[in-house]
Structures are given as C-alpha cells and as structure tokens.
Amino acid sequence: MKDSPLEAVIGLEVHVQLDTGRKLFCADSTAFGAPPNTAVCPVCLGLPGALPVLDAGAVDLALRAALALECTIHPISVFARKNYFYPDLPKGYQISQFERPLATRGAVELDNGRRVRIRRVHMEEDAGKSLHDRFASATAVDLNRTGTPLIEIVSEPDLRSPGEARSCLQHLKRLMEYLGISDCNMEEGNLRVDANVSLRKRGSERLEASTEVKNLNSFSAVEKALGVEIKRQTRIRAEGGAVTRQTLLWDAAGGNVRVMRDKEDSQDYRYFPDPDLPPLVLSAARVASLRAGLGELPRAKHERFRRQYGLPAYDADVLTSSRPLADYYEAVVACGRQPKTVSNWVMGPVLKTVKRGIADLSSPGLAPGRLAELLVLVDEGTLSATAAKTVLAGMARTGDPPGVIVRREGLMQVREDQVLARWVTDVVTAHPEEVARYRDGETRLLGFLMGQVMRASGRKADPRRVNQLLRAALDADAG
Amino acid sequence: MTANAAGVAARAAEVRSGRLAWGSMAAEALEAQGAWEQGAAPLNAFIALGPHADRQRRPRDGPLAGIPVAVKDNLVTGGFPTTCGSRILEGFRSPYEATAVRRLRRAGAVIVGKTNMDEFAMGSSTENSAFGPTRNPWHRERVPGGSSGGSAAAVAAGIVPVALGSDTGGSVRQPASFCGVVGIKPTYGRVSRYGLVAFASSLDQVGALGRTVRDAATLLEVVSGHDPRDATSVNRPVPPLAAACERGVRGLVVGVPREYFPSGLDPVVGRLAERALRALEGAGAELRDVSLPHTRYAIPAYYIIAPAEASSNLARYDGVRFGRRCRDADSTERLYELSRSEGFGTEVKRRILLGTYALSAGYYDAYYGRAQEARAAVARDFERTFRDGVDVLFTPTSPTPAFRLGERIHDPYRMYLSDVFTVTANLAGVPALSVPIGLAEGLPVGGQLMAAHWREDTLLTAAAALEAELGTVGSPPVPSGAGTA
Numbered sequence: 001m002k003d004s005p006l007e008a009v010i011g012l013e014v015h016v017q018l019d020t021g022r023k024l025f026c027a028d029s030t031a032f033g034a035p036p037n038t039a040v041c042p043v044c045l046g047l048p049g050a051l052p053v054l055d056a057g058a059v060d061l062a063l064r065a066a067l068a069l070e071c072t073i074h075p076i077s078v079f080a081r082k083n084y085f086y087p088d089l090p091k092g093y094q095i096s097q098f099e100r101p102l103a104t105r106g107a108v109e110l111d112n113g114r115r116v117r118i119r120r121v122h123m124e125e126d127a128g129k130s131l132h133d134r135f136a137s138a139t140a141v142d143l144n145r146t147g148t149p150l151i152e153i154v155s156e157p158d159l160r161s162p163g164e165a166r167s168c169l170q171h172l173k174r175l176m177e178y179l180g181i182s183d184c185n186m187e188e189g190n191l192r193v194d195a196n197v198s199l200r201k202r203g204s205e206r207l208e209a210s211t212e213v214k215n216l217n218s219f220s221a222v223e224k225a226l227g228v229e230i231k232r233q234t235r236i237r238a239e240g241g242a243v244t245r246q247t248l249l250w251d252a253a254g255g256n257v258r259v260m261r262d263k264e265d266s267q268d269y270r271y272f273p274d275p276d277l278p279p280l281v282l283s284a285a286r287v288a289s290l291r292a293g294l295g296e297l298p299r300a301k302h303e304r305f306r307r308q309y310g311l312p313a314y315d316a317d318v319l320t321s322s323r324p325l326a327d328y329y330e331a332v333v334a335c336g337r338q339p340k341t342v343s344n345w346v347m348g349p350v351l352k353t354v355k356r357g358i359a360d361l362s363s364p365g366l367a368p369g370r371l372a373e374l375l376v377l378v379d380e381g382t383l384s385a386t387a388a389k390t391v392l393a394g395m396a397r398t399g400d401p402p403g404v405i406v407r408r409e410g411l412m413q414v415r416e417d418q419v420l421a422r423w424v425t426d427v428v429t430a431h432p433e434e435v436a437r438y439r440d441g442e443t444r445l446l447g448f449l450m451g452q453v454m455r456a457s458g459r460k461a462d463p464r465r466v467n468q469l470l471r472a473a474l475d476a477d478a479g
Numbered sequence: 480m481t482a483n484a485a486g487v488a489a490r491a492a493e494v495r496s497g498r499l500a501w502g503s504m505a506a507e508a509l510e511a512q513g514a515w516e517q518g519a520a521p522l523n524a525f526i527a528l529g530p531h532a533d534r535q536r537r538p539r540d541g542p543l544a545g546i547p548v549a550v551k552d553n554l555v556t557g558g559f560p561t562t563c564g565s566r567i568l569e570g571f572r573s574p575y576e577a578t579a580v581r582r583l584r585r586a587g588a589v590i591v592g593k594t595n596m597d598e599f600a601m602g603s604s605t606e607n608s609a610f611g612p613t614r615n616p617w618h619r620e621r622v623p624g625g626s627s628g629g630s631a632a633a634v635a636a637g638i639v640p641v642a643l644g645s646d647t648g649g650s651v652r653q654p655a656s657f658c659g660v661v662g663i664k665p666t667y668g669r670v671s672r673y674g675l676v677a678f679a680s681s682l683d684q685v686g687a688l689g690r691t692v693r694d695a696a697t698l699l700e701v702v703s704g705h706d707p708r709d710a711t712s713v714n715r716p717v718p719p720l721a722a723a724c725e726r727g728v729r730g731l732v733v734g735v736p737r738e739y740f741p742s743g744l745d746p747v748v749g750r751l752a753e754r755a756l757r758a759l760e761g762a763g764a765e766l767r768d769v770s771l772p773h774t775r776y777a778i779p780a781y782y783i784i785a786p787a788e789a790s791s792n793l794a795r796y797d798g799v800r801f802g803r804r805c806r807d808a809d810s811t812e813r814l815y816e817l818s819r820s821e822g823f824g825t826e827v828k829r830r831i832l833l834g835t836y837a838l839s840a841g842y843y844d845a846y847y848g849r850a851q852e853a854r855a856a857v858a859r860d861f862e863r864t865f866r867d868g869v870d871v872l873f874t875p876t877s878p879t880p881a882f883r884l885g886e887r888i889h890d891p892y893r894m895y896l897s898d899v900f901t902v903t904a905n906l907a908g909v910p911a912l913s914v915p916i917g918l919a920e921g922l923p924v925g926g927q928l929m930a931a932h933w934r935e936d937t938l939l940t941a942a943a944a945l946e947a948e949l950g951t952v953g954s955p956p957v958p959s960g961a962g963t964a
C-alpha cells in the first residue's frame with residue numbers, strides 16, 4: 001500500500017458488553033455459561049404484556065465510556081426499536097438508539113499520535129443465540145444473552161491501515177478494561193468488531209463504495225481480514241472493476257472473506273422511538289460527577305508511570321491496564337519501596353496470586369502496606385526471594401502479616417557465618433572432584449557448588465554470603 | 480342479581496363484616512352469565528370463565544372484598560388463558576400476571592372471567608374476535624361497541640358490577656356508551672400497563688367500567704398507582720376517587736367544544752347531549768363554548784400512530800416461542816408467514832400493513848413524523864383549554880348509538896369514525912369518561928367528559944352529578960330461561 005496511489009479508508013463498529021452483571025431492561029444475570037434459557041424472564045422473552053425498564057447502572061457505564069472517548073453527551077437521548085424478524089430476537093425488534101444516541105463526536109489517539117474521530121456511542125440490547133449444531137435437523141435458540149447491555153462505538157473512517165485498525169481497537173479495549181466498563185473478553189463475545197473498508201486515491205476526500213467485514217473475533221483476525229479485503233479490492237480496481245457494497249464474513253480457517261449479503265437488498269429496519277421507554281434525560285450534575293470520577297485516563301497514566309517511576313513501557317502497560325491495579329502499584333511504591341522492584345513483584349507473584357483466584361487486590365493479606373513490609377524483609381536480607389514468594393502465598397491465603405508467617409514457618413534467611421561456613425566446608429569436602437576441576441579453571445562449577453550449599457541449607461542460606469564464603473574457601477586452598 | 484345490584488363499596492363492606500359470604504356474589508355472577516348464553520342469540524361476553532370463587536385463595540378483605548370482576552382478555556391473568564381475541568394466542572397462558580389484575584386480587588376481588596374483545600383491541604364493535612362477536616344486552620342484533628365490548632356487555636347485563644377494559648382510542652368509553660354503563664380511561668401513566676398486551680403502547684391505558692360512576696371510581700382507585708415495572712407509569716399520588724363523586728359541580732366550568740357537535744351528529748344523540756348540558760347547568764356548573772381546532776387531525780393521526788406501533792408490538796407473534804405455530808413450514812420465513820397469516824384476522828393484518836408502510840424508509844417523515852406533529856397539536860388544544868380555566872369538557876361519546884351487527888364490519892372507514900370523539904383523549908393522554916345520558920329508541924347513549932392530566936377526580940365529580948340529575952338508564956331486560964331478547 002505504501003507506494004500505491006490508493007489508500008485504505010477504514011472505519012470500525014465495536015460492540016462492547018457492559019459489565020453490570022445484569023440485563024439492560026430486566027434483572028436477569030448476564031453471567032457467561034448458564035444452561036440455555038435459564039437466565040430469562042417475561043421481559044427478555046418478549047412475552048405478551050411485558051415491558052422494559054432501563055437499568056441506571058448500565059447508563060452510568062455507557063456514559064463513562066463516552067466521556068473517556070471525549071464525546072459530547074446528549075442531555076436527551078431516545079431508545080428506538082429496530083424491527084426485524086429473527087428466531088433469536090424474541091420481540092421482533094431490538095431496542096437500540098438511532099436518531100438520538102447517547103453521545104457523539106469523540107476521539108481516540110493512536111500510539112502513532114494520529115487522532116481517530118468517534119462518530120457516536122449508543123446503548124442497545126443484545127439478541128439471543130441461534131445454535132445450528134446442537135440438533136441434527138433443527139436450530140435451537142438460547143435466549144440467555146437476549147437483553148445483555150451493550151454499547152456500540154462507531155468510528156469515523158479515519159483509519160488508513162490494518163495496523164492502525166488494530167492499534168485503535170487495542171486502545172479501545174484498554175480504555176474499557178481500565179475503566180471497568182467491560183472485561184472485553186472476545187472469546188465470550190463481549191467485544192465484537194465489524195469493519196468498513198474502501199479504497200480511494202491517496203489524498204482524495206471522495207467516499208467510495210465500502211464493504212463491511214464481520215465476524216472479526218480477535219485482534220489478529222481484524223488485521224488479517226482487513227489486509228485480505230484491501231488486497232481483494234485493490235485487485236478488483238486493478239482489473240478495472242468496481243467494488244460493490246457488500247457484507248462479508250471473515251473465514252479465519254480459510255483466510256478469506258465470503259459474501260454474506262449484498263447491501264443493496266439490505267433490510268428496512270423501520271426504526272421509531274420505543275413508546276415503552278421515556279426519553280433518557282441526563283442531568284448536567286450526573287454527567288459532571290461521572291466525568292470527575294473518570295480521573296486520569298490510561299494513556300496519561302502510562303506516560304506518567306514511565307516518567308515518574310522510570311518504568312519500561314511493558315511494565316507501564318501492564319500496571320495501567322486497570323485502575324485498581326494502577327492504584328495498588330502506586331500505593332505500594334508510596335510505602336517507600338523501589339518502583340522497579342515493586343513493579344516486578346506486582347506484575348509477577350501478586351498478579352499470579354490474583355489470577356489463581358487465591359486473593360484479589362483488595363484482600364487484606366495483599367494490602368499495599370503488607371506487600372511493602374514483605375519487600376522490606378527482602379531488601380534487608382531477612383528473606384530470600386524464593387522464601388518471600390512462599391510468604392506472599394501465605395499472606396494471600398491466610399491474611400496474616402509477613403512477619404508472622406516468616407516466624408511461623410521458619411523461613412528466616414540464615415546469615416550467621418559460623419553456620420554458613422559449616423555448610424560450605426561440608427560441600428567442599430563432599431565434592432573433591434568438582435572442586436579440583438574448578439581450581440583447574442572450570443569456574444562454571446561454582447554454580448553447581450552453590451546449589452549444593454543452598455540445598456544443604458534447606459534454601460534458607462543467604463545466597464550472597466554463601467557465594468562469598470564459597471569463593472573464599474575454593475580460592476584460599478588453591479595454594 | 481340482587482347482591483350485584485347494590486354499590487360495590489357497600490357490598491364489599493358486607494363481605495368484610497361477614498354478612499355476605501365471600502364467594503356468593505361470584506357464584507351469582509356465573510349463574511347470570513349462564514342465563515345470558517341461553518337461546519338463539521347468546522351474549523358471548525366471555526372468552527373464559529373462572530374457576531369457582533372458593534378455589535381462589537386470596538385475601539378476603541379489602542375495598543373489593545368478594546366483588547366479582549371481569550377482566551378484558553388482553554390483561555394477562557393467573558389461572559386463565561389470555562387470547563386477546565386472537566387465534567394466534569388461542570390457549571396461551573401467561574406465566575406472570577398483569578399489575579392491574581394483581582391489584583384487583585390484593586383488594587379482595589374475585590376474577591370471574593376474561594371478556595371478549597376485538598382482536599388485539601383493534602375494532603369498535605367486538606365483531607373482530609376469533610371467538611365470535613359479543614351482542615349488545617340492550618338489543619341483541621346490535622353491537623356492544625369495542626374493543627372492550629365483552630366487559631361493557633358483562634356489566635350492562637348485570638353479570639358483574641365492574642370490569643376492567645383497555646382504551647387505545649375509545650375502547651372503554653365507546654362500548655360503555657353503547658351498553659349504558661360508565662367507562663373511564665384514566666390519564667396515560669395512571670394505571671400500569673405491565674401485563675396489558677400491547678396494541679399501541681403510547682395510547683393504551685387500562686380502564687374501568689361500572690354500573691355506576693361510584694363503582695367505576697372504586698375500581699379505578701384500586702388499580703391506579705405507580706408501578707416500577709412500567710417505565711411509563713407515573714409516580715404521583717392517586718387522589719381519593721370514590722370521594723370525588725360526592726363533591727358536586729357548583730362553580731365547575733364545563734367546556735363545550737364545537738368540533739364535537741358536527742352537523743352530521745345523530746339528532747337523538749345531539750338532543751340527549753343538550754339535555755345533559757342543561758342538567759349540568761341546573762346543578763350549578765358554568766357552560767362555556769370552546770374550540771379544539773385540531774380535532775379534525777385526530778383520526779388520521781391516530782390511524783397512523785396506532786398501526787405503526789401495533790406493527791412492531793405484534794411482531795413477537797411469530798410462531799417461534801409461544802402461541803400458534805404452523806406445523807407445515809419448511810423454512811423460518813415460511814414459519815413466520817404461515818403462522819401469522821393463519822393466526823391473525825383481517826383487521827389486524829390490515830393495521831399491521833398500514834403501520835409497516837407508515838414506518839418504512841422514505842415514508843416515515845410523511846406519515847409517522849406528520850402524525851406526531853398532529854398529535855402534539857391536538858395535545859396543545861387541550862392544554863390551552865384547561866389552562867384557560869375550563870375544568871372539564873363535555874361531548875357525545877360516539878356520534879351514534881349502537882349500530883347493527885355486520886353493519887360496518889366491511890367498511891373500515893365508517894367503523895373508524897365511531898371513535899372520532901374519543902381518540903383525542905388518547906392522543907393527548909388526558910383522562911376521559913363516558914356516562915349514560917339517556918336512551919334513544921331503547922338504545923343507551925353516552926356523554927363523554929374529558930379533564931386535564933391527573934384530574935380523574937374532576938371527571939368523576941361531573942359524571943356523578945350527571946348521573947344524579949338524569950337518573951340511570953336502568954338495565955336491559957334480564958333473559959328468562961331459554962328466551963331470546
């Protein structure tokens with residue numbers, strides 16, 4: 001593309017599931033993996049006479065997203081019905097927003113510094129799932145997903161390459177995760193992407209016929225599918241043909257796109273305002289308080305972490321991936337520990353403990369002050385790094401302070417020279433052959449001999465001191 | 480009959496004090512219902528009849544203790560099927576109950592049956608029912624009005640003292656007028672729509688029918704009030720409605736909108752309306768000529784908005800999850816097509832098509848958009864009139880008394896015109912009521928009262944005064960054994 005007279009024009013439509021834990025217009029749970037058709041009620045089943053009632057919690061999350069995307073929030077927005085027949089759409093319409101969305105005209109900034117405009121952010125309910133492979137001769141319908149709260153984020157066609165599209169998505173995902181709006185789990189369908197693609201003469205402002213690529217269920221799928229589609233359109237134009245407006249389905253296995261339907265015969269959804277739901281009226285105070293609650297956004301935080309704490313980009317990435325994690329990190333550093341050491345501990349053992357579900361960042365055993373105490377013990381040499389990990393696991397499990405665990409489990413590092421010297425002597429005596437080879441210049445055997453001493457000490461020996469003593473013993477007798 | 484003839488409040492008091500057995504009135508109601516089904520011209524007011532009252536284990540006290548109540552078949556009701564008068568819902572039983580019905584039970588009422596109606600409340604004669612037409616108890620070759628014709632007929636026939644209906648464009652008031660009973664459509668948002676099967680959601684409202692103004696007021700008071708399950712139900716206190724019937728109209732300003740007295744008005748209806756106005760004046764009310772100039776846009780606007788909403792509301796009847804399903808479909812599209820074409824009647828199909836068209840891309844602004852503008856203009860007429868000091872408006876409820884069965888069923892436009900005086904209140908969302916004002920050659924005629932939002936109390940004050948001044952129209956002759964009317 002770089003030298004081509006054509007450039008790609010890409011826009012994204014991203015559906016993000018809001019992490020409210022409940023449906024948008026009824027109180028059913030949205031937990032993933034419930035048995036089919038168990039998380040349902042008259043409202044989301046679309047039973048005769050049932051009525052939707054909007055969940056205020058979902059509105060708050062949608063507003064946070066819109067504010068983080070620098071959108072203009074509309075004081076009045078309107079829910080509309082999108083009418084179409086489909087077996088997994090129980091009411092025969094989807095409640096969405098059409099003419100008057102929640103928010104418009106925002107922007108995100110890519111890592112390369114380019115700004116991508118956001119056209120709109122609106123709220124809508126999800127449809128159910130049609131299961132075509134469950135029964136041999138029939139389609140099954142699971143309505144657990146019906147009514148799940150979503151926001152749809154629509155970008156302007158400001159992206160110029162598959163790489164930029166991917167970067168834009170990563171940025172969106174990061175923002176949603178950081179603000180606790182969505183877990184963005186793509187496998188569970190909590191973040192879904194459609195992309196619009198067209199080609200035009202570089203520098204031209206003309207809008208050309210675009211295709212919509214669906215079924216992009218991973219970041220690499222987005223990048224690959226867009227690459228394939230751009231090539232296909234380039235070829236069509238090179239052959240003198242015209243690209244037609246189509247909806248395409250990305251086939252990850254085959255690495256190609258196939259036509260799902262022609263846009264020309266696209267449906268008329270007969271949108272109209274949903275008479276069951278009054279317009280959504282947002283007070284300036286509510287919007288202002290949500291805006292204030294946003295605090296520092298991930299990009300700014302990332303930059304500050306690198307600058308203020310001297311962290312590598314990778315560390316800053318991980319630590320600013322969610323607000324609770326970033327806050328936790330800063331709280332530990334504030335206890336006076338060295339920023340990079342804290343980063344290593346938080347990204348490593350602490351997150352591992354959290355991922356295993358043993359504790360979370362708000363558990364008393366992992367309180368920032370407790371982790372700082374543990375790191376003090378390591379810095380002082382009271383604990384070896386290995387022992388400290390054991391203590392951390394104990395803290396997470398029991399909630400006890402590190403000092404208590406160290407004493408209880410006898411994990412204190414052995415640093416008395418008398419004791420250490422005896423272990424060193426024993427090892428030197430027990431391995432005459434290795435000692436001789438070391439003295440002949442095979443110095444890498446030091447590691448082996450160190451290991452033997454550590455093992456003899458039950459891993460409690462202070463490795464730094466052992467190293468000194470062992471070298472002294474080996475070198476002294478060399479004569 | 481004897482027990483049901485007295486006022487609902489008094490009868491409920493007798494039940495609470497133990498002088499009247501809790502289920503006795505319900506048993507009488509079922510007996511009376513049976514009598515009306517005898518002979519060549521059965522009333523056919525009910526689609527389903529209740530289990531015996533003793534099987535309903537519910538609170539036995541409350542303002543409606545032991546009172547038999549009939550419920551229009553578009554309110555989902557425990558223990559009964561809910562069909563909306565449609566084949567597509569034949570045998571459908573709802574797993575949950577409408578808020579209005581739950582409130583009835585909580586007030587001690589006995590639900591004795593589900594009443595017949597025009598399919599999905601689309602109609603003005605109860606002839607569009609998949610379960611056959613209901614007849615007018617005053618004259619069995621005449622229609623009872625609609626779409627709440629079953630409820631109005633059941634009350635007029637003395638089977639029940641009160642019944643619930645629903646009113647989208649006059650569906651409580653027009654049958655009340657045709658059957659000589661009182662019917663009230665409250666302010667939009669006053670009664671929960673949760674469990675009312677939607678026809679046109681922005682216009683639908685549950686209404687109350689009764690033999691007297693007080694009975695209707697008592698029923699309305701029970702079902703009114705905010706419901707968190709209906710986002711359009713409004714959270715504001717319900718004034719004491721039954722008490723409003725005692726107030727008297729001295730000093731009340733009654734507006735007489737000239738658009739509701741056109742030259743084509745049936746002369747007998749005109750004369751009875753005139754007599755009612757004199758009666759109000761005689762009771763101390765002040766009459767004032769007013770104009771609601773946008774009234775002529777009401778019927779066209781209504782017949783865009785209501786079908787548009789209906790076309791969407793009725794999309795859920797697709798044969799997939801509940802209701803009628805065609806067994807021979809070989810594709811999903813055929814399943815929809817066959818289930819819906821077999822399940823829906825002509826009028827419902829007509830309105831779905833109208834509404835689908837009105838919402839289509841390219842036509843939306845010309846139809847739905849303009850209809851909303853007309854609706855707003857109609858609402859402004861009312862606002863201005865009430866702001867200028869008018870307390871209540873008086874009009875005829877319908878241009879004619881009950882017409883003959885079959886007379887208009889093939890002429891939808893003439894059928895639609897029987898709602899010409901009633902649709903405006905639905906478009907504006909204001910409360911309105913029909914009260915009997917006399918008989919025209921043995922057929923009841925109703926007068927309509929309309930008031931500002933939330934002023935059901937004013938409506939009831941004026942209606943009670945009319946009832947006191949004019950006397951009731953009495954009851955139709957009770958059927959005896961196997962005789963016909």
Ligand SMILES: [Zn+2]
Pocket residue numbers: 023026027028039040041042043044045147
């Ligand atoms: Zn639900």
